[in-house]
Amino acid sequence: TQTILFNKRPEGEPTLDSFKFIKESIGEPQEGELLVETRYVSVDPYLRGRMNDTKSYVPPFQVGEPMTSGVVAEVITSKNENFKAGDFVSKVMPWKQQQVITTDDLQKVDANQAPLSAYLGVLGMTGLTAYNGLMEIGKPQKGETLLISGAAGAVGSIVGQIGKILGLRVVGIAGSDEKIDLLKDKFGFDAGINYKETSDIKSAIGDACPDGVDIYFDNVGGDISDAVLYHINKFARIINCGAIAVYNKTSIPQSLSVQPFLIKNSALMQGFIVSNYASKFEEAIKQLAQWLQEDKLDYSETVVEGFENIPQAFLDLFEGKNKGKMVVKV
Numbered sequence: 001t002q003t004i005l006f007n008k009r010p011e012g013e014p015t016l017d018s019f020k021f022i023k024e025s026i027g028e029p030q031e032g033e034l035l036v037e038t039r040y041v042s043v044d045p046y047l048r049g050r051m052n053d054t055k056s057y058v059p060p061f062q063v064g065e066p067m068t069s070g071v072v073a074e075v076i077t078s079k080n081e082n083f084k085a086g087d088f089v090s091k092v093m094p095w096k097q098q099q100v101i102t103t104d105d106l107q108k109v110d111a112n113q114a115p116l117s118a119y120l121g122v123l124g125m126t127g128l129t130a131y132n133g134l135m136e137i138g139k140p141q142k143g144e145t146l147l148i149s150g151a152a153g154a155v156g157s158i159v160g161q162i163g164k165i166l167g168l169r170v171v172g173i174a175g176s177d178e179k180i181d182l183l184k185d186k187f188g189f190d191a192g193i194n195y196k197e198t199s200d201i202k203s204a205i206g207d208a209c210p211d212g213v214d215i216y217f218d219n220v221g222g223d224i225s226d227a228v229l230y231h232i233n234k235f236a237r238i239i240n241c242g243a244i245a246v247y248n249k250t251s252i253p254q255s256l257s258v259q260p261f262l263i264k265n266s267a268l269m270q271g272f273i274v275s276n277y278a279s280k281f282e283e284a285i286k287q288l289a290q291w292l293q294e295d296k297l298d299y300s301e302t303v304v305e306g307f308e309n310i311p312q313a314f315l316d317l318f319e320g321k322n323k324g325k326m327v328v329k330v
């Protein structure tokens, strides 16, 4: 079976030589274990952080060890009475075509309830990040203006739809006209800004948010987020979910000093890690699944085919090649 190892720590932009394919033999599952075959692999911006040898909320990847991320796999052989061949399961696993796993933290997923890939997106970490970040920190109120960066990505596109369900005015920032059309036509956003075609992002935000910004759900950081600060309202909430514009920088970029903006608006800025809200996961998934069933919530996916294309799919996140959740079908 093939395994993808972490081969080299990138400096700046990651490249294909950050990864290495090897062939391995697979052992037999012992009592309690499962032999599984990978079906879908999630590639996520946060994996870039784990490629640096720095302390963070998850330990860094070790060179020569397998890459890992959220995986949906099919049980081939079960030595555990709670699972049988043909079951689908999900957890963070190494990037391997087949492997023997324990059932610790393993979640059974139901292919009849939703497509398998959805458990890596809207019904997985993506949905939980969107829902908990918005609800717990954003505390959305009907009629408020919600601005989202990285809006056409996995998390952003869910955040915006939740905002619309709750009666907010929702504005998205994304990197192409096609993505802005998707936000408005498929996801019901009220307005969109293509930051790559805008020479003056600060004015563009002002034009798109005439009543100012009450909640800013930030997936990107950097210059876009600096520009948003000029438009925040009194008691605004700024949700620091991600900073993809900064992940590949080799030195910390110069940014605006945020304090004056926060002080004069009595605004809140808070970062979070989705696992902070583990006790609320069940409730969140129930709500997201219900909205999906009621057709109030929709999602997009960019599905890349083939185990050998996992590294490229990851690199493509930094080029904005995905609409919605980027997943690899194996």
Ligand code: NDP
Pocket (backbone or CB within 6 Å): 044, 045, 046, 125, 126, 129, 150, 151, 152, 153, 154, 155, 156, 173, 174, 175, 176, 179, 219, 220, 240, 241, 242, 243, 244, 245, 246, 272, 273, 274, 275, 317, 318, 319, 320, 321, 322, 323, 324, 325, 326
């Ligand atoms: P996305 O699906 O949003 O994919 C990344 C997107 O980021 C790309 O499609 C691209 O879209 C945009 N992008 C890439 N480079 C830049 C740049 N330099 N400036 C602005 N935009 C850029 O990924 P996810 O939805 O999985 O994640 C979104 C964010 O949320 C990430 O920053 C991630 O790290 C974070 N996150 C945080 C979690 C937490 O617990 N706090 C959990 C999960 C995710 P475009 O074409 O618009 O540029």
